[in-house]
Amino acid sequence: MKLKAADIIEVLEKWAPPALQEEWDNSGLCIGNPGTEVNGILVCLDCTDQVMEEAMALGLNMIVSHHPLIFKGLKHLRDDTPVERTVALAIRRNLVVYSMHTNADKIMDGVSGAMARALQLENVTILAPESCLGIGSGSCGLGVAGNLPSPMETEAFFSLLRTVFGAGRLKTSEPFRPTVSRVALCGGSGSSLIPFAMASGAEVFVSADFSYHSYFETVPHMMLADVGHYESEAGVQDQICNELMKNFPTFAVRKTRINTNPIRYY
Numbered sequence: 001m002k003l004k005a006a007d008i009i010e011v012l013e014k015w016a017p018p019a020l021q022e023e024w025d026n027s028g029l030c031i032g033n034p035g036t037e038v039n040g041i042l043v044c045l046d047c048t049d050q051v052m053e054e055a056m057a058l059g060l061n062m063i064v065s066h067h068p069l070i071f072k073g074l075k076h077l078r079d080d081t082p083v084e085r086t087v088a089l090a091i092r093r094n095l096v097v098y099s100m101h102t103n104a105d106k107i108m109d110g111v112s113g114a115m116a117r118a119l120q121l122e123n124v125t126i127l128a129p130e131s132c133l134g135i136g137s138g139s140c141g142l143g144v145a146g147n148l149p150s151p152m153e154t155e156a157f158f159s160l161l162r163t164v165f166g167a168g169r170l171k172t173s174e175p176f177r178p179t180v181s182r183v184a185l186c187g188g189s190g191s192s193l194i195p196f197a198m199a200s201g202a203e204v205f206v207s208a209d210f211s212y213h214s215y216f217e218t219v220p221h222m223m224l225a226d227v228g229h230y231e232s233e234a235g236v237q238d239q240i241c242n243e244l245m246k247n248f249p250t251f252a253v254r255k256t257r258i259n260t261n262p263i264r265y266y
Contacts, residue, residue: 158225
């Protein structure tokens with residue numbers, strides 16, 4: 001099957017329309033020409049030089065990432081920073097780099113939806129819904145909320161989070177609620193959705209990058225559980241792979257084997 005980058009992009013943008021992305025975001029085609037013939041795709045969370053080396057070793061010339069490679073403006077390409085080196089490598093090797101960031105955050109099949117499926121939540125709804133008029137069918141917005149199949153003791157639920165999301169360490173509120181039955185989720189930095197999570201009736205809000213004071217401000221109504229930014233978003237890689245393989249079942253689609261999480265726990 002001969003596919004061009006434009007064919008891949010068309011499928012991805014039908015799934016997660018670029019019009020959904022936040023104004024400050026930089027999703028979409030980052031490097032390369034839509035007319036480039038693609039011989040395979042590597043899916044990742046972060047596009048790094050190691051991921052590019054992996055793609056080339058596998059004979060793949062298109063990378064689809066969640067986080068945009070170029071987020072802030074580049075004033076030069078001197079190989080001084082990891083981003084500059086990665087951009088320069090992509091250009092030298094004629095690679096195509098495409099990202100889907102906040103638009104993939106806002107669809108039910110995206111980042112937060114992947115978290116809900118991993119926890120087997122039921123009756124899942126968008127946490128902070130937005131208008132999807134003219135963009136596509138279904139509901140959209142940031143975060144999700146849903147119910148566990150059956151209530152769990154809080155500490156058992158926290159242990160489940162560590163297992164499901166591969167979190168070596170977990171930052172949580174004091175478990176002042178004895179059980180958990182309703183859960184709010186947001187992949188990545190979810191502090192801005194705390195009011196929506198509280199309004200949803202969730203006993204715990206699972207996300208990342210909560211501030212110190214947020215743990216005070218949610219007592220005694222809702223507990224917070226920070227599973228890590230990378231850990232909360234990593235599941236979207238499988239979602240992207242599944243969407244591509246559904247549309248191109250005989251095409252080479254691979255998920256990176258490289259853990260691009262820049263954070264280490266000691």
